[in-house]
Amino acid sequence: MSTTTATAKKQQVSSGPVLDWAAGHGPVTGALSATTGAFALATTGAATAMPPGWVLAAGAAGAIGHTVAGLRIRNAGRTLATRAASWLVGAGWTTWAMTTGPLTWAALGSLATIGIGIGAAARSSALYEEAREEEAIAAELRQVAAELSAERRAIAEAWVERIQRICSITVRVLAVEMWPTGTGYSLDLEPQGGITHDRIAGHSVALSADAKLPHGCTATASPGIHQGRTILDVTTVNVLKEDCPYPSEYGPLSVLTGLPWGVRTNGEVVCAYLREQCALVVGPTGSGKTNMVHTILAGFARAEDVLTWVIDLNAGSAGLPWVLPALNGEIVREDGKAVRPGVDWLAGTYDEAVLMLDAAVKVAKQRKMAYQDLLSKANTDLLPISPQIPQIELVIDEGAEILASSDRELRKLAEKILEVIRIARAMGVRTVLTALGATGSVLGNLMIRREAKVRVALTGGETEGMDLGKMFPGRRGLRVEQAPYKGAGFMGTPESPAALFKAWRILPNQIREITVATSDRHPRLDDVSARAAGPAYTRRWDADRTAWMLDLTLTDNDPTADSTAGAGGLNLSALRGPDGGQGSPEDEMLRRFRAEIDAQFGTAPDPQTADHGDGPGPSAGLNLSALRGEQDSPAQQAALAALLAAGPAGTGASAIARALADAYGTTRQTVVGWLRTWMQDGICVRVGEGTKARYVHRSHASGD
Numbered sequence: 251m252s253t254t255t256a257t258a259k260k261q262q263v264s265s266g267p268v269l270d271w272a273a274g275h276g277p278v279t280g281a282l283s284a285t286t287g288a289f290a291l292a293t294t295g296a297a298t299a300m301p302p303g304w305v306l307a308a309g310a311a312g313a314i315g316h317t318v319a320g321l322r323i324r325n326a327g328r329t330l331a332t333r334a335a336s337w338l339v340g341a342g343w344t345t346w347a348m349t350t351g352p353l354t355w356a357a358l359g360s361l362a363t364i365g366i367g368i369g370a371a372a373r374s375s376a377l378y379e380e381a382r383e384e385e386a387i388a389a390e391l392r393q394v395a396a397e398l399s400a401e402r403r404a405i406a407e408a409w410v411e412r413i414q415r416i417c418s419i420t421v422r423v424l425a426v427e428m429w430p431t432g433t434g435y436s437l438d439l440e441p442q443g444g445i446t447h448d449r450i451a452g453h454s455v456a457l458s459a460d461a462k463l464p465h466g467c468t469a470t471a472s473p474g475i476h477q478g479r480t481i482l483d484v485t486t487v488n489v490l491k492e493d494c495p496y497p498s499e500y501g502p503l504s505v506l507t508g509l510p511w512g513v514r515t516n517g518e519v520v521c522a523y524l525r526e527q528c529a530l531v532v533g534p535t536g537s538g539k540t541n542m543v544h545t546i547l548a549g550f551a552r553a554e555d556v557l558t559w560v561i562d563l564n565a566g567s568a569g570l571p572w573v574l575p576a577l578n579g580e581i582v583r584e585d586g587k588a589v590r591p592g593v594d595w596l597a598g599t600y601d602e603a604v605l606m607l608d609a610a611v612k613v614a615k616q617r618k619m620a621y622q623d624l625l626s627k628a629n630t631d632l633l634p635i636s637p638q639i640p641q642i643e644l645v646i647d648e649g650a651e652i653l654a655s656s657d658r659e660l661r662k663l664a665e666k667i668l669e670v671i672r673i674a675r676a677m678g679v680r681t682v683l684t685a686l687g688a689t690g691s692v693l694g695n696l697m698i699r700r701e702a703k704v705r706v707a708l709t710g711g712e713t714e715g716m717d718l719g720k721m722f723p724g725r726r727g728l729r730v731e732q733a734p735y736k737g738a739g740f741m742g743t744p745e746s747p748a749a750l751f752k753a754w755r756i757l758p759n760q761i762r763e764i765t766v767a768t769s770d771r772h773p774r775l776d777d778v779s780a781r782a783a784g785p786a787y788t789r790r791w792d793a794d795r796t797a798w799m800l801d802l803t804l805t806d807n808d809p810t811a812d813s814t815a816g817a818g819g820l821n822l823s824a825l826r827g828p829d830g831g832q833g834s835p836e837d838e839m840l841r842r843f844r845a846e847i848d849a850q851f852g853t854a855p856d857p858q859t860a861d862h863g864d865g866p867g868p869s870a871g872l873n874l875s876a877l878r879g880e881q882d883s884p885a886q887q888a889a890l891a892a893l894l895a896a897g898p899a900g901t902g903a904s905a906i907a908r909a910l911a912d913a914y915g916t917t918r919q920t921v922v923g924w925l926r927t928w929m930q931d932g933i934c935v936r937v938g939e940g941t942k943a944r945y946v947h948r949s950h951a952s953g954d
């Protein structure tokens with residue numbers, strides 16, 4: 251083996267440098283090749299008495315061949331002349347040298363001079379060719395730019411003339427930017443004589459008509475870089491007509507960096523910044539409001555620092571698609587673990603809504619007190635929201651109607667909603683209200699006008715109760731007729747002035763996908779807030795409080811419902827006894843399948859929850875295992891274990907806090923809060939008074 255390698259190496263060395271004969275010549279190799287070739291031919295020709303005419307003929311053929319090849323690749327005239335001349339001079343020298351003898355000083359000297367001459371001429375023609383090529387590319391680019399700027403100039407001239415004629419305002423166009431989506435362009439205008447953007451905005455409709463823009467396209471003026479400048483956005487293609495599907499990428503978001511809600515007519519994504527703002531979404535029935543609510547909930551679910559609490563007195567329908575697939579165990583994560591619901595709390599009844607709103611108020615008040623240190627350390631009066639201290643977003647479907655209602659009970663709810671809006675901005679509790687119409691009774695409320703500056707009006711072509719002037723005060727030229735499509739309307743935020751927009755279309759399978767994708771991304775309510783919210787929060791998924799969700803679950807494919815009440819009947823199978831009762835064979839199969847999943851993945855209902863539910867127990871069908879541990883953080887579970895371990899003698903808050911201090915940093919105050927909650931829930935009892943007070947787990951207190 252080593253001998254073979256050595257031989258190969260030797261062969262390579264002895265064969266000299268490897269020459270690539272296919273490669274083209276540069277000025278040096280070209281000249282070398284010509285001169286050595288001519289010299290070799292002259293010496294051989296002289297020695298063999300070759301007729302010199304042959305060499306001349308070969309030189310002429312070479313010159314013609316190269317010229318033809320050069321013409322084909324469009325070489326410049328001087329390159330062709332250089333090459334042809336090189337061939338002819340080389341052939342001339344060879345003929346002369348053959349007759350006079352190539353091995354004289356005169357022949358060798360003239361050959362060297364010819365070589366240098368050919369090299370220099372080849373180098374110069376190569377440089378010339380390169381420069382020619384660059385110039386050709388530059389000329390092409392100049393032509394494209396000239397065409398583009400001619401188009402821009404034409405657009406600018408047309409709009410200067412149009413604005414002058416229709417608005418009687420003289421403007422200077424500083425720039426025209428064509429949108430990359432190809433659906434319109436923006437003009438950067440400088441109105442003369444101290445005129446501001448709103449004067450042009452007031453003529454938006456007339457300008458659009460004069461420009462003969464297609465239906466659904468507008469010319470919208472908004473403030474420019476300073477008060478003396480105006481941006482005029484002109485849409486030329488109606489993108490509102492088409493569906494815009496919700497993007498299939500469900501990456502993490504944050505309330506601090508904005509949550510995307512849809513797209514503008516120029517294809518730009520429009521975001522809602524809700525750290526301090528509340529939002530108001532108005533849309534008559536059929537306008538796409540429910541779809542919009544789901545898009546909003548999708549954004550909240552994807553956020554790492556948001557917990558979503560939903561109130562929908564219309565049977566919770568806005569929140570159910572985010573809850574039921576998870577709680578029914580219909581969806582599982584890739585690793586087989588149970589999925590947490592896409593919203594953190596869902597109130598579908600009046601009582602549950604009261605509990606939720608009371609909890610929100612308590613959380614805001616408690617955060618104000620408990621996080622004083624944090625606020626002063628961060629030198630801010632806005633609670634720093636993070637996955638550890640999440641923002642609570644209260645989404646209240648048809649909440650604006652609750653605020654405007656004269657019903658006594660709803661008025662109470664309205665007061666609580668307004669209290670949350672009023673007191674909780676700094677402490678990270680904000681609301682998203684929806685309304686059927688942008689009527690005076692909704693927008694007449696000062697609190698809404700002041701706090702809910704993120705606004706959406708889905709028109710769906712409905713003009714009744716759609717006062718865009720009230721929804722977007724100060725914004726002129728918006729007309730309902732501009733967005734007569736489902737899911738289309740206007741959106742305005744403090745960061746982005748009201749303009750046409752299209753809500754993303756989100757489908758039920760995407761809601762399921764997002765619920766699964768975000769299951770382990772949802773934050774947990776911080777201890778301070780969870781303590782303040784109390785059992786109303788920690789027991790929110792208890793069977794008696796979620797039974798209404800099951801009552802309302804309609805299925806088309808329940809075999810029992812099909813055979814008895816027909817399609818679309820109420821699916822009561824979840825409420826049947828654990829043994830399946832008179833269930834069909836399909837029911838029995840489903841039950842066994844569920845049991846297998848429970849056994850394999852530990853998705854069985856939490857025994858702890860079962861202990862406390864007064865209503866239908868865990869067998870009622872909701873799979874709460876995904877929520878296990880949420881009600882009790884690891885520290886809380888350790889505290890409970892310490893309480894159990896203390897036996898009938900019981901233990902105190904200080905002893906538990908000491909046991910947990912190293913591992914979890916839990917304070918005595920926190921443990922006192924848990925003990926109080928557990929006492930209220932009947933998990934433990936207190937024996938003794940004052941300094942002798944001990945807490946005993948109820949399993950020891952009751953002697954079992």
Ligand SMILES: Nc1ncnc2c1ncn2[C@@H]1O[C@H](COP(=O)(O)OP(=O)(O)OP(=O)(O)O)[C@@H](O)[C@H]1O
Pocket residue numbers: 492493494533534535536537538539540541542736737738752753754755756
């Ligand atoms: N963003 C959208 N893009 C395209 N189509 C949409 C969009 N939103 C809704 N739609 C269409 O409009 C229909 C009604 O939507 P949705 O149920 O959300 O309206 P709604 O205002 O809540 O009406 P209702 O109050 O009667 O339920 C949907 O079935 C869908 O076909």
